C-alpha cells in the first residue's frame with residue numbers, strides 16, 4: 001500500500017473529527033477524491049497489523065472500505081490511513097427506519113458479509129458502528145481487528161462479546177455471523193443492541209422469550225458443539241412483516 005504525505009491532503013475543516021476508540025476520523029480529499037482519514041492515538045495499536053492492512057488494500061469490493069493509503073505525518077509513517085469515504089449513517093441509526101428498510105439493509109449487508117468471507121476475511125468486530133448504510137447500499141468499515149491470510153485475530157484484541165464465541169469455537173467466519181445475528185435481532189425486535197449482547201454474554205436467555213421465543217434465537221446461543229452458520233434474517237418469517 002502506497003504511503004502519501006499528510007501535506008497532500010485537503011481538509012474542509014481540519015478541526016472537525018469523529019472520535020473513534022483508537023483515534024480520530026476526519027473527512028479529507030486526496031487528488032480531489034473524498035476519503036476518511038483514520039489517525040491512531042497510539043501507533044503501537046497498529047504494530048503487527050500493518051502488513052495485513054497493506055494486503056487488504058488490494059481487495060476489490062468497493063463496499064468493503066479497506067485501507068487505501070498510509071499517511072505520513074510529521075515524519076511518522078503508517079500511523080494513519082485513508083479509506084474511501086462512504087456517505088451515510090452507521091447501523092446505530094437503522095433502528096429508527098421502518099421494518100422494510102431494516103430488512104433490506106440487513107439482507108444487503110448479509111450478502112456483503114458472504115462476499116467478504118469468500119475473500120478470506122473474518123471481520124471479528126461487526127458491531128452497529130462498523131456497518132454503514134445509505135439509500136443505495138451498505139458498506140463495512142474498520143478492518144483493524146480482522147483475520148486475513150496468515151494474520152489471525154488475537155483473543156485479546158476482541159471485545160467481550162466476541163470472546164465467549166472465540167473461546168468455544170475459535171476464529172471462524174461463523175463469528176461474524178454470530179455478531180451480525182445479535183445486531184439483526186436487536187433491529188428486528190426493536191430492542192437495545194447492547195442489552196441483547198450483554199444478555200447473551202451473561203446467558204440471560206430468558207430475555208429472548210418475549211416474542212419469538214427461543215426457537216428463533218437459536219443462532220444466538222453458544223450451547224452447541226458446532227457453531228451455527230445460519231443468518232438469523234433467513235430464519236425469520238418475513239410474511240410476519242407488513243410492508
Ligand SMILES: Nc1ncnc2c1ncn2[C@@H]1O[C@H](COP(=O)(O)OP(=O)(O)O)[C@@H](O)[C@H]1O
Nearest residue numbers: 020021022025036065083084085086129141142
Ligand atoms: N470510510 C468511512 N466513510 C464514512 N464514515 C466513516 C468511514 N470510516 C469511519 N467512519 C466513521 O467513523 C466512525 C469510526 O470509525 P472506525 O474505523 O470504526 O473507528 P474505530 O476503530 O474507532 O471503531 C464510524 O462509525 C463512522 O461513523
Ligand SMILES: [Mg+2]
Nearest residue numbers: 020129130142
Ligand atoms: Mg469501529
